Amino acid sequence: xxxxxxxxxxxxxxxxxxxxxxxxxxxxxxxxxxxxxxxxxxxxxxxxxxxxxxxxxxxxxxxxxxxxxxxxxxxxxxxxxxxxxxxxxxxxxxxxxxxxxxxxxxxxxxxxxxxxxxxxxxxxxxxxxxxxxxxxxxxxxxxxxxxxxxxxxxxxxxxxxxxxxxxxxxxxxxxxxxxxxxxxxxxxxxxxxxxxxxxxxxxxxxxxxxxxxxxxxxxxxxxxxxxxxxxxxxxxxxxxxxxxxxxxxxxxxxxxxxxxxxxxxxxxxxxxxxxxxxxxxxxxxxxxxxxxxxxxxxxxxxxxx
Amino acid sequence: xxxxxxxxxxxxxxxxxxxxxxxxxxxxxxxxxxxxxxxxxxxxxxxxxxxxxxxxxxxxxxxxxxxxxxxxxxxxxxxxxxxxxxxxxxxxxxxxxxxxxxxxxxxxxxxxxxxxxxxxxxxxxxxxxxxxxxxxxxxxxxxxxxxxxxxxxxxxxxxxxxxxxxxxxxxxxxxxxxxxxxxxxxxxxxxxxxxxxxxxxxxxxxxxxxxxxxxxxxxxxxxxxxxxxxxxxxxxxxxxxxxxxxxxxxxxxxxxxxxxxxxxxxxxxxxxxxxxxxxxxxxxxxxxxxxxxxxxxxxxxxxxx
Numbered sequence: 231x232x233x234x235x236x237x238x239x240x241x242x243x244x245x246x247x248x249x250x251x252x253x254x255x256x257x258x259x260x261x262x263x264x265x266x267x268x269x270x271x272x273x274x275x276x277x278x279x280x281x282x283x284x285x286x287x288x289x290x291x292x293x294x295x296x297x298x299x300x301x302x303x304x305x306x307x308x309x310x311x312x313x314x315x316x317x318x319x320x321x322x323x324x325x326x327x328x329x330x331x332x333x334x335x336x337x338x339x340x341x342x343x344x345x346x347x348x349x350x351x352x353x354x355x356x357x358x359x360x361x362x363x364x365x366x367x368x369x370x371x372x373x374x375x376x377x378x379x380x381x382x383x384x385x386x387x388x389x390x391x392x393x394x395x396x397x398x399x400x401x402x403x404x405x406x407x408x409x410x411x412x413x414x415x416x417x418x419x420x421x422x423x424x425x426x427x428x429x430x431x432x433x434x435x436x437x438x439x440x441x442x443x444x445x446x447x448x449x450x451x452x453x454x455x456x457x458x459x460x461x462x463x464x465x466x467x468x469x470x471x472x473x474x475x476x477x478x479x480x481x482x483x484x485x486x487x488x489x490x491x492x493x494x495x496x497x498x499x500x501x502x503x504x505x506x507x508x509x510x511x512x513x514x515x516x517x518x519x520x521x522x523x524x525x526x527x528x529x530x531x532x533x534x535x
Numbered sequence: 536x537x538x539x540x541x542x543x544x545x546x547x548x549x550x551x552x553x554x555x556x557x558x559x560x561x562x563x564x565x566x567x568x569x570x571x572x573x574x575x576x577x578x579x580x581x582x583x584x585x586x587x588x589x590x591x592x593x594x595x596x597x598x599x600x601x602x603x604x605x606x607x608x609x610x611x612x613x614x615x616x617x618x619x620x621x622x623x624x625x626x627x628x629x630x631x632x633x634x635x636x637x638x639x640x641x642x643x644x645x646x647x648x649x650x651x652x653x654x655x656x657x658x659x660x661x662x663x664x665x666x667x668x669x670x671x672x673x674x675x676x677x678x679x680x681x682x683x684x685x686x687x688x689x690x691x692x693x694x695x696x697x698x699x700x701x702x703x704x705x706x707x708x709x710x711x712x713x714x715x716x717x718x719x720x721x722x723x724x725x726x727x728x729x730x731x732x733x734x735x736x737x738x739x740x741x742x743x744x745x746x747x748x749x750x751x752x753x754x755x756x757x758x759x760x761x762x763x764x765x766x767x768x769x770x771x772x773x774x775x776x777x778x779x780x781x782x783x784x785x786x787x788x789x790x791x792x793x794x795x796x797x798x799x800x801x802x803x804x805x806x807x808x809x810x811x812x813x814x815x816x817x818x819x820x821x822x823x824x825x826x827x828x829x830x831x832x833x834x835x836x837x838x839x840x
Contacts, residue, residue, distance in 0.1 A: 240795055243802070261573060354683045366778070371659035377780025378659045379815070382675075384810035387772035392696055394807045402777070465694035469774065472692035472707070475682025502699045503708060506688035507681070 233532035234286040237335070237524035238273060238293050240308040243270075245277045247284045248529035254285045257525075267311025273472040274317070275324045287322060287331040288534030292338035292524035296380050298404050304332065331528075331535035333511045335359075336383055337374050338527025339517070340367035343480050344532040347518035353478040357484035357517070358385065358466065364405045368525075370474055390465050408462040410485035416455045426453060442488035460492050464499025471504040471512050482517025491515035538837035539591040541579060542640070542829035543598050548575075550582045552589045553834035557651045559590045562830075572616025579622070580629045590799050593634040594626060595837030597643035597829035600732040601685050609637065636833075636840035640664075641688055642679050643832025644822070647674035648785050650835040652823035659781040662822070663690065663771065664788035667758055669710045672832075713767040715743040715790035721760045722746050732756060747793040765797050769804025775816050776809040787822025794822035 232255065237244040239262075246257035258277065265273060275286035278289070278356050291297075301498040302318025311317075321330050333341075340349065340357035349355035359365050364386035368375040375382045386405030397406045406412050414436050421427050429449045431440060444452035467479050481493065497514045504512075537560065542549040544567075547661050551562035564584070565578060583594070596602075600611035607623025614620075626635050643660035645654065654660035654674070662672040669691035673680040680687045691710030700741075702711045711717050719741050726732050736745060743768045751759035786798065802819045809817075824831050 237740065280693050282624040306656065368778075370675060370687075371678065372680075373676065373781070376676055376817055378782045379812070381810065383777060384777040384813060385781070387810040388774050388809065389808040390694060390697065391550055392766060392770060402810065409647065433604040461697060468691050472689040473673075473687060473778065474680070475684055475687040475689075477683045480798040503692065503703065505686065507684070508686050508689060518742055 231288075231291060231533070232284070232286040233288045234278065234281055234290040235525045235528035235532060236277070236289065237338070237528060238270070238274065238291065238306070239335075239392045239524075240294050243273055244362050244525055245281055246525050246529070247281055247286055252526070252529075254525075256281065258289050261280055262309075266309060267315075271315065271317065271320045275320055278321065278324050284314060286328075287401060288330070288375065288532040288535055289325055290338075290528035290530070290535065291317065291321070291330070291332040293317070293334040294335050297332040297334050298380055299332075299376070302332070304445075309513055329532065329535035331531040332368070333374070333528070333531055334380070334383075336365040336367035338367065338531065339482060339523040340369050340480065340527065341374065341530045342519050342523040342526030343482075343517060344369055345464045348480050349478045352477040353480040354474060354529045355480065356470050356471070356474060356476050357480045357482060357523070358463075359453045360409060360463070360481065360486040360489070361484035362410045363401060363481075364409045366470070368474065384445075385470075387467060388466055388469065402477075403467055403519055404462060405456045407410045408459045411436040413441050413455055413485070416458060417451055420454055422535065423449065438485045441486065444513070456492070459489075459493045461499055463492075464496045465503055467496060467500040468503035468509070469516055473499060474511055475508045477487060479512060480517050481514070482520070482523060484521075487520070536593075536838070537589070537591045537636050538593045538595060538834045539583065539586055540830040540834035540837060541594065542643070542833060543596065544829075548578055548582060549830055550586055551830050551834070552591055553588055555838060556686035556798040557831070557834075559588065559830075565663070566596050566629065567614075570622075571614060574615055575617070576620065576625045577725040580625055583629050585702070588610060590632060591633075592664055593840055594630055594636070595643075595840065596622065596626070596637040596832045597636070597640045598622070599640050602637040602639055602640075603685055604637075604681070607637070612771060623634070634840035635836065636766070636836040637838055638679070638833070639672070639685070639688075640829050641670040641671065641672035643836065644717065644787060645674050645785065645832065646679065646767060647668075647824050647828040647831030647833045648822060651731050651831050652828065653788070654783045657782040658761035659779060660783040660785065661775050661779060662787060662828070663768075663775070663788065664786045665741075665768070665791040666712060666713045666789035666793070668706065669714045669777070671787075673779065675781075690771060690794065691774075693771055693774065693801050695767055700791045713764045713771075716735070718743040718760055718764055722756055723761055725756045729756065743790045744758055744793065756781060764794075765800045766804055768797075769801045770808055772805040772819055773808035773814070776805060776813045780810075780813045781817055782821045785822050787825070787828060788821070789826075791821070792825070
């Protein structure tokens with residue numbers, strides 16, 4: 231048995247044919263190149279057809295947003311025209327009656343790690359995806375958590391610092407401070423207040439990766455921003471530990487990569503806040519599958535759809 | 536079909552025989568009177584035998600702590616000698632082979648409200664129990680959330696205010712500020728700093744109910760403490776909304792009663808912090824079943840054990 235995994239991102243489409251034991255038989259990547267709406271759908275169905283000669287019995291799809299399971303439609307905020315896109319119907323039109331499972335990307339990340347990565351053997355595990363934004367994929371008591379309308383895991387909105395600040399309005403308290411965007415914004419704010427600063431972060435298009443690079447040189451702005459991020463990541467992990475009593479919390483996502491070095495510090499911070507018995511039962515780790523986590527999770531869900 | 540519901544609290548034991556449609560056929564309450572260890576077990580099995588003439592086909596038990604489902608044992612921190620108490624074996628000895636379900640009290644509260652209270656028809660609903668401490672019972676995608684070792688829902692440990700403060704060590708950030716104990720402590724701390732205060736809270740054994748009473752007279756200490764509690768309850772509710780995407784959040788517990796008047800203010804505070812789409816799908820309400828929530832939940836779990 232083989233499965234076709236599809237990982238739709240904000241800038242590219244990745245597809246791969248998986249064997250049942252988790253090996254990638256064939257893969258391809260296509261840049262979206264500013265496509266929107268139905269043009270993205272055409273790209274996906276064309277990719278499915280291109281992979282059909284390799285043979286597969288099920289399809290799993292990771293989408294950058296919400297999969298509305300009742301309607302088979304997708305909300306993807308970074309793809310124009312994908313407010314309620316009929317992806318399931320379009321896939322059915324080219325793939326016929328094989329099982330098709332569409333899931334939000336953060337849920338695919340945790341299932342990928344549970345299948346082939348750091349959360350193998352876990353029935354309670356959470357993937358905290360730190361990218362441009364922040365979200366969580368939650369495996370609880372052996373099942374993906376969905377919620378009333380499939381929008382569970384919106385952990386970027388977690389309240390971690392009172393009182394309320396107007397910056398939290400657009401993307402939430404945690405995300406506004408500790409996402410890729412939040413890290414860059416925090417660094418810019420510190421530089422603006424620091425008249426004597428002459429460090430390497432004094433340029434126009436500051437990104438989180440620049441802050442990680444500057445941290446390695448002991449840059450004072452970067453050190454302050456990273457310490458704040460570690461505190462916030464630790465608090466968020468603690469809150470997941472106390473609420474879910476998981477076996478693993480996996481940190482990953484497009485921005486987090488260089489922050490794997492901070493896992494011990496994040497764990498120490500979490501241990502200050504979390505329910506102590508649950509804290510003793512969890513391991514906090516960096517993701518194993520990197521940018522393939524979505525593909526692996528989509529493949530797993532296809533095999534179990 | 537009838538069920539025997541048992542609600543073990545820190546100070547009393549309540550038992551009731553329920554009909555399948557949710558009516559209480561017979562009930563009794565026994566004060567624990569400082570019993571501990573096996574004496575509490577004897578009291579429970581005696582109560583079961585006393586109710587046997589009324590006939591029941593299943594037993595549900597709410598315990599003030601953690602039900603370890605794998606071993607059938609109970610951890611109840613406020614009952615001396617109940618670190619790992621073999622309650623299931625003792626119940627089996629008197630009740631024989633009928634279904635027996637033992638569950639933590641906060642999980643019983645949400646199942647009680649889902650069966651006969653404010654969360655009827657919900658598949659995603661959370662009971663936030665504000666008593667001496669704070670805990671949450673979580674119904675997610677139609678199932679009670681348990682976690683790796685049955686200690687999910689320890690929301691009293693939720694991190695809501697950085698930096699870390701030594702007061703959080705013993706019971707967690709949220710609980711240290713917004714539980715019954717936390718409210719009394721916050722009032723005492725404000726009075727100690729307020730030289731000119733001559734209000735009604737100037738006495739030795741201040742409790743949360745005194746703060747609620749003083750709030751009604753516009754007492755300045757009580758107003759400040761209640762406003763802080765509303766902010767923290769709202770933030771915690773918001774975090775549950777963002778993570779779980781529930782249909783209902785129910786506030787209840789032994790201390791919360793008089794705070795039902797603050798539900799609109801708590802909802803407004805939650806709406807500032809929570810993921811906005813999820814916030815639009817949730818209702819925040821006060822509990823309907825009051826002190827019987829544990830009995831109702833235990834009965835429901837007995838019928839479905």
